[in-house]
Amino acid sequence: MTPVLLMGILITFTLSLPFFGLIGKKIRRERFLISTSAISITLCAFLLSLLFLLNNMHVNSVLAAFNTSPSPEKPNIRIDLLSAYMAVIYLGVCLLVLLFSAKTVARSKITLYFSTILGMVTSMIGIVFSEDFFTLFVFWESMCICSYTLVAFNKEREEPIEAGYKYLIMSSAGALMILFASSFLYGLTGTLNFHYISEGLNQAKEFIVHLAILMLLVGFGLQAGMVPFHTWLPDALSTAPSAISAFLSACTEKIGLYCILKVYFIIFNSQYQEWRIPLALFAVLSMFIGNISALLQDDLKRLFAYSTIANTGYILAGIAIGTSKALSGSLFHILNHAIVVALLFLCTGAFMRQVRTRNLRELSGIRHTMPLTSFALIIGVLSLATFPFLNIFWSEITIIAAGWEAGMAWLSFLIIINLVFSAAYSLRIIQWAAVKRTTYISRRASEAPLSLVIPTLMLAFTIILIGVYPAPFQRLTETIVEASLYSK
Amino acid sequence: MPLIYYVACSVILFFIGIYCLILKRNMIRLLMGLEIMMNAVNLNFIAFSSKVMEGATHPLAHAFTIISISIGGCVIALGLVITVYAYKHYGTLDVRELRRLKR
Numbered sequence: 001m002t003p004v005l006l007m008g009i010l011i012t013f014t015l016s017l018p019f020f021g022l023i024g025k026k027i028r029r030e031r032f033l034i035s036t037s038a039i040s041i042t043l044c045a046f047l048l049s050l051l052f053l054l055n056n057m058h059v060n061s062v063l064a065a066f067n068t069s070p071s072p073e074k075p076n077i078r079i080d081l082l083s084a085y086m087a088v089i090y091l092g093v094c095l096l097v098l099l100f101s102a103k104t105v106a107r108s109k110i111t112l113y114f115s116t117i118l119g120m121v122t123s124m125i126g127i128v129f130s131e132d133f134f135t136l137f138v139f140w141e142s143m144c145i146c147s148y149t150l151v152a153f154n155k156e157r158e159e160p161i162e163a164g165y166k167y168l169i170m171s172s173a174g175a176l177m178i179l180f181a182s183s184f185l186y187g188l189t190g191t192l193n194f195h196y197i198s199e200g201l202n203q204a205k206e207f208i209v210h211l212a213i214l215m216l217l218v219g220f221g222l223q224a225g226m227v228p229f230h231t232w233l234p235d236a237l238s239t240a241p242s243a244i245s246a247f248l249s250a251c252t253e254k255i256g257l258y259c260i261l262k263v264y265f266i267i268f269n270s271q272y273q274e275w276r277i278p279l280a281l282f283a284v285l286s287m288f289i290g291n292i293s294a295l296l297q298d299d300l301k302r303l304f305a306y307s308t309i310a311n312t313g314y315i316l317a318g319i320a321i322g323t324s325k326a327l328s329g330s331l332f333h334i335l336n337h338a339i340v341v342a343l344l345f346l347c348t349g350a351f352m353r354q355v356r357t358r359n360l361r362e363l364s365g366i367r368h369t370m371p372l373t374s375f376a377l378i379i380g381v382l383s384l385a386t387f388p389f390l391n392i393f394w395s396e397i398t399i400i401a402a403g404w405e406a407g408m409a410w411l412s413f414l415i416i417i418n419l420v421f422s423a424a425y426s427l428r429i430i431q432w433a434a435v436k437r438t439t440y441i442s443r444r445a446s447e448a449p450l451s452l453v454i455p456t457l458m459l460a461f462t463i464i465l466i467g468v469y470p471a472p473f474q475r476l477t478e479t480i481v482e483a484s485l486y487s488k
Numbered sequence: 489m490p491l492i493y494y495v496a497c498s499v500i501l502f503f504i505g506i507y508c509l510i511l512k513r514n515m516i517r518l519l520m521g522l523e524i525m526m527n528a529v530n531l532n533f534i535a536f537s538s539k540v541m542e543g544a545t546h547p548l549a550h551a552f553t554i555i556s557i558s559i560g561g562c563v564i565a566l567g568l569v570i571t572v573y574a575y576k577h578y579g580t581l582d583v584r585e586l587r588r589l590k591r
Contacts, residue, residue: 073548134552141559145566152570158577162586165570169518172563173509176525179556180502183529186549187495187536235589 002052003079003087003129006045010122013041014115021111031110035102038114042098042121046091053084057479072191078131082331082484085476086128086258089335093250093342094121096455100346101243103451104353113153117247120146124255133182133192136259140178144171147252150244151236163235170232174222181215184208198267213271216263217282224256225309226316227286234293237305242349245301249308249345250338257315257334264319265327265485272322279320284414286313291421300348300358303425304341307384310418311337317415318399323406327485328477329398335473336391336466340383343459347377350448350456355441360429365438369445374433376456383463385426386419391466394474494535501528515574515581519567526560 020037024030070076098117105113119142126139148171152164186192188208189200201209222229237245264272264279290310297303311333318330350373351366352358367374383390396419403412447453466473501524508521530553537549571581578585 134548134555137552138555138559141563145562148566148570152573155573158588161570161573161577162588165515165567165574165583165586168563168567168570169509169522172522172567173506173525176505176522176529179529180525180532183532183536186533187539190540190546192548192552239589 002048003084004077006048006052006087007077007122007125007129009041010045010118010125013037014118014122017115017118018111021115024111031102031107034110034114035098038118039095039098039102042091042095042118046088046095049084049087049091053081053088056081056084057476070193070195072193072196074193075134076131076193077129077135079129080484081480082258082261083128085331085480086254086334087125089254089338090121090124090128090251093247093338094118096342096346096459097243097247100246100349100452100455101241103449104243104349105241109153113150116146116149117244120150120247121251124251127255128258131194133178133185133194137175137179137182141175143252143255144175147171147248151240151248153241153244154239157239159235159239163232163239167232167236170222170229174219174229176219177215177222178219181212181219184212194262194267198269201268201270203270209268209271210274213263213268213275217260217275217279220256220259220263221282222256224253224260224316225286225312226256226282227289227309227313230286230289230309233309234302234305237308237345238299238301242301242345242352245305246342246345246349249305250342253308253312254334254338257312257319257330260316261319261327261330261485264322276320276322279316280408280411283313283316283320284411286310286316287414287418288313291418291425294425295421297425298360300351300360300363300429301345303360303429304344304348307422307425308337308341310422311341313418314396314399314415317403317411321399321403321406321408321411323402324478324481324486326399326402326406328474328481329395329402331477331480332398332474333392333395335477336383336395336463339459339462339466340380340392343376343380343456343463344384346452346456346459347373347380350452353452354448355445357441360432362439362441364432364436364442365434366442366445367434368438369442370447372453373448373456376453376460378430378434379460379463381426381429383467385423389467391463391470393467394470398474491535491539495532498528498532498535501525501531513582513584515571515583516568518583519564519571522567523560523564526556530556 021030021034024033123139123143127136130136130139148164148168151167152160154160185197189197225233237249287310290306290313294303294306315330315333318326348358351363383392386393386396400412400415505521505525509518512518533549533553537546540546575581
């Protein structure tokens with residue numbers, strides 16, 4: 001019953017946050033009231049979902065459901081280990097993002113900001129808990145509406161408005177693709193429930209089924225930043241407020257990948273074999289275009305946005321390989337990359353607040369004036385470069401080894417080439433931030449306040465922890481793959 | 489009338505919407521293209537609802553369509569708000585003029 005309770009708490013609290021804001025305005029403690037209540041509720045939800053995940057590690061089937069007697073017509077909520085795992089990641093990142101932005105947001109906007117972020121994380125949890133296209137679509141669109149608002153949050157400037165408009169048009173078109181595909185699936189099977197669609201279309205070879213799969217791949221891949229549908233991503237991530245960029249790249253991308261996993265391994269399991277090569281092609285395109293564009297960037301946020309596209313490619317490669325080892329590598333990479341990219345964007349946010357720039361050349365030698373933030377940044381960047389004994393190393397190794405074993409050695413080889421590219425731009429960042437001399441801009445900087453440093457240091461500590469001691473996390477992802485994706 | 493006419497009509501509408509998104513330059517026309525695509529999807533759902541249940545209409549599709557119309561309204565409203573701000577900043581509705589980010 002815990003997850004349904006969790007959803008109930010989150011939805012009720014999100015909807016009542018504007019009233020908290022009104023009360024806070026009356027007693028002149030708006031920032032304190034809003035940030036404390038939002039952070040404590042998110043902390044409670046995070047601990048609740050973590051406990052739920054750890055308590056149910058041995059359960060090999062559905063953990064909880066809203067409707068205990070399923071039927072083709074009823075919308076349903078259904079939780080398995082995979083969705084609990086994703087919910088833990090989202091709530092953890094959301095908690096740190098809220099901690100980071102408690103002091104940085106302008107006072108007049110704080111209620112809007114916190115309630116929109118909470119609305120976004122609530123709808124993401126709704127997406128991972130849903131079991132039919134009806135529920136999925138409602139939560140998907142509410143997540144999208146919240147994220148358009150957050151991208152265009154600084155409406156006084158031109159760039160966020162422009163990026164927000166581009167994101168709105170592209171992402172709505174993607175959502176309509178998903179909706180059109182689900183209407184065809186409804187016409188073929190008479191239901192919207194994933195389980196019944198999967199039964200009704202078992203071994204179906206019709207053209208329309210493959211067309212529907214393609215449309216679902218385009219719609220979800222657009223949100224995941226898959227090349228060639230990635231063009232909104234660098235603009236949106238580079239113009240949104242930094243905490244929002246962290247949240248978008250750590251969670252919204254991953255929800256697209258989660259849905260692609262769900263499409264191929266839960267709904268269309270019998271058609272999966274024909275889609276391995278197209279998925280691998282999309283993965284290779286994403287890796288190369290993301291990494292090569294990142295090599296040429298001086299703007300830190302655009303650089304990290306392009307590296308996000310490349311990492312989407314690695315995860316898609318794991319999905320294309322499709323053995324249980326590759327899938328556990330992909331899930332592990334989802335966790336690792338969420339942590340790393342959240343850390344990188346939060347560090348950039350701290351730089352932008354203290355130095356008012358995000359250009360790599362102007363930040364030269366920032367290590368001397370902002371040691372703690374630079375330490376966290378260097379840990380994150382080293383992890384992005386797949387430095388051994390940091391977390392991304394282990395998941396990359398798992399995906400590459402799985403590709404080798406499954407007879408897709410060419411894909412593993414292409415991933416290794418891309419690791420060289422990512423090492424190149426990561427070392428370039430370290431060279432500018434730590435080795436070069438200070439400029440007159442970076443000499444004037446001072447260390448960021450404690451509320452900004454603590455979240456970044458916590459993330460850096462998690463990176464080192466997973467890197468040094470990866471075994472329990474690998475066991476966790478293997479259990480999840482066995483229980484959720486191969487259970488049928 | 490057989491079902492295929494309705495489905496063909498909705499597919500054509502969907503492609504008109506995509507055509508509009510690709511080729512039109514006015515910001516409000518792009519939003520109208522999205523609206524046409526939404527209508528195509530809703531028509532498709534309603535057409536299939538008579539096929540799924542012979543002699544009657546299936547309630548699931550109708551419920552979905554009503555929800556999807558209201559969600560579509562929200563998205564278009566947000567798009568119009570962003571368009572208003574863009575018009576304030578740039579003084580035009582032409583998307584080709586929005587190129588502060590093309591570097």
